[in-house]
Amino acid sequence: MSWIDFTGKIVVVTGGSGGIGRAMLDAFKALGATVVALDYRAEEAEAAAHAVGGYGFGCDVSDLRSVEAAADHIAKLGGADVLVNNAGILRPGPLEDLAIEDWQAMLKVNLDGCFLTAQSFGQQMISKGAGALVHVASISASQPQPFSGAYSPGKAGVAMLSRALAYEWGPKGVRSNVVSPGLVLTPMSEPFYANLEVKAARERRVPTGRIGTAQDMANTAVFLASARASYINGQEIVVDGGLSQTLMGSVPRPGYTE
Template structure:
């Protein structure tokens, strides 16, 4: 048994074909968990599931019927002990021009989809009186990110949804927490780092002087999902290398270094 006590637990990961999702799957499997990989694109998740001895299912968080079908399959296997909501989409746009279609599409996955998954996979947790939900949010949920459409709004709402789940489901043995990444190098963000100068400038903004890797997020998610965090619920763990604490450092102060 590992220190985290995840051996034999069944961990369901949404968006498992993505950059963070794949590392989450590998990390949970490395700790002895049985992993269920949910993604809209089975070509992205099935090879990894086969490698890890897990299960890959097609699941579109924007489609409640798709989520319900996946949850039924998992419940037939014994149910989920952990749900990690890592699926996300980004459709850029300034708020004066963003279309309602793009706005709604982002909310359908990044917010409503998280709730739909929590309801579907959490139902068995509530019945059994134990379980853990971990939602991948963002520092953009507390620091508005311009020209990103509904992204910041969806992540801010995710933070509150998780806190509400923690309050409502805590008495029934289910915990809910968030991980809020800062700057992370993933396939979705890779274009931002193609220019070495941009990469260097971004690194210089972070007190730890590096861009996060998906593993940095997975390590925190593992802890929150585990019994080692058994008295932790309703929290948001910011994993940004200190970036969100730098506001006052941007204020000019003549005479100070």
């Protein structure tokens, strides 16, 4: 028997066609789960699911009717046992002139979307008396990311939503935790790392000495969703290679300045 086993479990991943989403599908599928990819574009969800032998459905996480329709599909499969809230968007810009439409669009997907999917799929877990939610937030939930509009406020909201869900649903058998990535190489961020000087400069900022991968995030999510983490609830694991611990090292100090 493997140390972590999801045989017989249905795992739903929002934003399933993206870099981290696909890694989540692969990781859970390899451990025996029936995986379901949800994505804004149905064809991309279906393609991602097909690649791993799972199911794929179109779902706009910011729209209640769309989420409920996806939940109906998954109810017919047996109902969700694990939800990975991974869908998100970025509409960057300085706060002094950020359009309210961009602010609201990000919160609608990144925060409201987590609530709507947690509510719909969480009800399936509550009816079973067991389940796990894993929300993908960001290092930006605790370290403000400038010129990124509502990104940091939204991710901070996700982290607190997870804690509230853990409190309310823990007695019902459903746990809720957060994975917060730092610097990660994905198809979306790949253009940044095409510049080798930028890549090297970023790597120097990370104590572990490398940029994170989607697999790093999936490995953490798999653990948090598993029975091995059955006493972990309402927590956030920052998966950043130690980047968030470097703040004081950037402050000038006599005798220790680079």
